[in-house]
Amino acid sequence: MTTMLGLYNYWIVIFLMMTGFYVVIAQGNLVKKVIGLNLFQISVFLLYLTMGKVDGGTTPIQPDKSFFSGDPGNPIYSHPLPSVLILTAIVVGVATTALALALIVRIHEAYGTIEEDEILVQDRES
Amino acid sequence: MNHYSILRIAAKLLIPYILLYGLYVQFHGDFGPGGGFQAGVIFASGIILYGLVFGPEAARRVAPAGIVDRLIAVGVLVYAGTGVAGMLKGGQFLDYNVLAHDSTHGQHLGILLVELGVGITVSAVMVTIFFAFAARERTE
Amino acid sequence: MTEPIATRLIVILLLALLGWTEVTIARMRQLWAAVMLTGIFSFLGAGWMLILDAPDVAFTEAAVGAGIATFLMLATLGLTTREAKSPTAFKPLPLVVVIATGIVLVYGTLDMPHYGDRQAHIHTYPEPSYITKSNAEIQLPNIVTAILASYRGYDTLGETTVILTAGVGVILLLRNERRKPRDGVDPTAESTT
Numbered sequence: 001m002t003t004m005l006g007l008y009n010y011w012i013v014i015f016l017m018m019t020g021f022y023v024v025i026a027q028g029n030l031v032k033k034v035i036g037l038n039l040f041q042i043s044v045f046l047l048y049l050t051m052g053k054v055d056g057g058t059t060p061i062q063p064d065k066s067f068f069s070g071d072p073g074n075p076i077y078s079h080p081l082p083s084v085l086i087l088t089a090i091v092v093g094v095a096t097t098a099l100a101l102a103l104i105v106r107i108h109e110a111y112g113t114i115e116e117d118e119i120l121v122q123d124r125e126s
Numbered sequence: 127m128n129h130y131s132i133l134r135i136a137a138k139l140l141i142p143y144i145l146l147y148g149l150y151v152q153f154h155g156d157f158g159p160g161g162g163f164q165a166g167v168i169f170a171s172g173i174i175l176y177g178l179v180f181g182p183e184a185a186r187r188v189a190p191a192g193i194v195d196r197l198i199a200v201g202v203l204v205y206a207g208t209g210v211a212g213m214l215k216g217g218q219f220l221d222y223n224v225l226a227h228d229s230t231h232g233q234h235l236g237i238l239l240v241e242l243g244v245g246i247t248v249s250a251v252m253v254t255i256f257f258a259f260a261a262r263e264r265t266e
Numbered sequence: 267m268t269e270p271i272a273t274r275l276i277v278i279l280l281l282a283l284l285g286w287t288e289v290t291i292a293r294m295r296q297l298w299a300a301v302m303l304t305g306i307f308s309f310l311g312a313g314w315m316l317i318l319d320a321p322d323v324a325f326t327e328a329a330v331g332a333g334i335a336t337f338l339m340l341a342t343l344g345l346t347t348r349e350a351k352s353p354t355a356f357k358p359l360p361l362v363v364v365i366a367t368g369i370v371l372v373y374g375t376l377d378m379p380h381y382g383d384r385q386a387h388i389h390t391y392p393e394p395s396y397i398t399k400s401n402a403e404i405q406l407p408n409i410v411t412a413i414l415a416s417y418r419g420y421d422t423l424g425e426t427t428v429i430l431t432a433g434v435g436v437i438l439l440l441r442n443e444r445r446k447p448r449d450g451v452d453p454t455a456e457s458t459t
Contacts, residue, residue, distance in 0.1 A: 002380075003376070005380075005381075006380025006381055006383070007375050007376070007378065007380060007381070008381070009381045010372075010375040010378060010381075011372060011375065012281050012284075012285070014368055014371045014372055014375070015285060015368070016284060016285065016288055017368075017371075018364045018365075018367060018368040018371075019285075019288045019289060019292055019364075020288065021364050021367065022292060022360055022361065022364045023291065023292050025360045025363065025364070026292075026357065026360035026361070027350065028350075028351065029297070029350035029351065031297055031301075031339065031342060031343065031346065031350075032297065032300065032350055034339070035291065035300055035301065035304050035339070036292075038304055038331075038335060039288055039291065039304065039307060042307065042308060042311045042327070042331065045311070045315075045323070045327070046311060046314060046315070046318075049315055049318045049320050049323065050318060050381060051379075051386075051388055052318070052319070052320070052388065053318045053319055053381065053382055054382055054383075054384055054386075054389055055269075055382035055383070055384055056382075057319055057382075058319060059159075059319045059320075059321055060319070060397065060408075060409040060410055061158060061159065061321075061407055061408045061409065061410070062401070062407045062408075062409070063407065076384070077319075077397050077409070078318070078319035078320070079388050079389060080396055080397070080409045080410045080413055081388075081396065081413060082320070082388075083320040083322050083323050083410045084410055084413045084414045084418060086320070086323050087161070087163055087164075087322055087323050087326055087410070087414065088163065088414070088421070088422060088425040089425075090163070090323065090326045090327055090330050090331070091163045091166075091167065091248055091326065091330060091425070091429060092425050092428050092429060092432075093330075094167075094330045094331075094334055094335050094338075095251060095255075095428065095429045095432035095433065096428075096432055097335055097338065098255045098338050098432060098436050099432045099435045099436055099439070101259075101338055101339065101341075101342040102258065102259075102435070102436045102439040102440050103439060104342055104346065105259075105262060105342055105345045105346060105439075105440060106439055106440075108345065108346040108347070113347075114346050114347060115350075115351050118351075155408065155411050156406045156407070156408055156411050156412075157406070157407045157408060158407070158408060159321040159322045159325065159408065159410075160322065160408075160411075161322065161408075161410075161411050161414060161415075163326055164322065164325060164326045164329060167326065167329045167330050167333070167334060168329055170334070171329060171333050171334065174334070174337065178337075195437070198430055198433050198434070199430065201426065201430075202423075202426055202427060202430050205422075205423055205426055206423065209419070209423070220419040220420060220423070222416060229403070230403070230404065230405050233403065233404045233405075233406075233412075233416055234404075234405075234406065236415070236416065237404075237406065237411060237412065237415040237416055240415045240419065240422070241411070241415055243426065244422065244426050247426050247429055247430055247433075248426075248429060250433070251429050251430065251432065251433035252334055254433050254436065254437060255338065255433065255436050256337070258436050258437060258439075258440040258441055259338060259341040259342070259345070259440065260341065261440075261441070262345055262440050264344065264345050
């Protein structure tokens with residue numbers, strides 16, 4: 001029971017990751033594949049962030065001494081490093097998603113379809 | 127979109143605040159949540175909203191291709207240039223300690239410049255991607 | 267587990283909605299609806315990120331995932347097609363692969379530190395922690411920004427370059443402006459479509 005309560009976050013995230021993975025490998029539509037990659041990606045972000053969370057912790061932003069005059073006490077901060085990694089990864093992720101979608105637009109112009117199997121058939125015929 | 131007057135008026139009301147919020151997130155990122163990545167996206171979304179409601183041609187007049195294309199590279203140059211400035215001042219690449227009279231102020235200045243570079247590149251890339259998709263025509 | 271009950275209820279609700287949204291996306295053939303649900307998935311994920319003490323990431327995800335990415339996918343659908351082809355037959359192989367991978371991953375988590383454990387490696391290493399170090403050396407309230415731009419400056423420079431490259435790639439793929447002919451000869455006359 002303690003194991004379940006302690007690890008449930010990973011299991012939920014693994015479920016989300018695997019559903020995204022399923023969309024990537026099972027669907028033939030290219031846009032759907034990109035959607036699946038996006039879902040997978042967000043799940044991985046969540047996996048990293050759950051590792052940085054600490055019990056009773058707070059956001060890793062400290063009150064500035066020049067603005068905040070009260071006593072902040074001695075708070076525990078959640079780990080800031082996962083936030084840093086994921087912050088950059090999100091924006092890089094959308095840039096690469098845009099590249100993938102641009103490729104899909106060009107594929108549609110060249111083949112007239114964005115279904116994987118139809119593209120393969122056209123490739124074999126030519 | 128000429129018929130959707132509610133959309134047009136709401137967009138006109140919202141866009142200045144979106145742009146202002148983008149700048150706030152950019153320059154207040156050292157003190158609160160925020161930074162170049164978020165600010166770039168938020169600033170770009172203001173221009174994208176303008177382009178969606180008033181048409182890409184109108185938005186192109188606000189953000190001409192010649193300027194936005196160059197800004198993509200300018201952002202990375204600002205970033206790398208901050209690193210090179212540290213080298214010229216006698217430190218290592220991307221070492222901000224030597225940028226100002228003491229190391230803490232040097233760090234603050236370096237972080238501000240680096241975040242500015244990131245913000246410029248991200249917003250320029252997002253706006254460019256929007257125009258690239260919006261200008262494409264559907265083929266059958 | 268020192269979270270208040272209300273927080274735990276919100277987390278359970280968010281996780282249930284995340285799972286439900288994703289399963290719905292996987293079963294859906296209407297691409298427009300799937301894209302909108304992806305935006306909702308991003309928003310729900312951003313909600314959980316806020317509870318996980320990462321507000322920077324949360325509002326990046328809300329702006330990027332629910333804003334820009336959704337718009338880009340809708341633009342792609344406008345340029346291509348709105349509906350995915352219905353599957354010809356149910357193929358069991360992907361499901362088997364996914365379930366097997368999932369079981370392996372769950373087996374891997376059994377050794378992981380528990381959620382919120384203060385003695386986990388990530389919270390005890392490195393010593394002194396980034397928080398202590400940045401207090402002495404950088405003195406910025408937002409430690410995430412301090413690490414992003416200073417301690418991991420090379421990393422962020424690389425990420426910015428990746429974004430630049432992706433932007434250039436999209437320009438090359440989608441922008442069809444012909445170059446003006448030089449000396450009466452168009453250098454791109456044969457290669458452009």
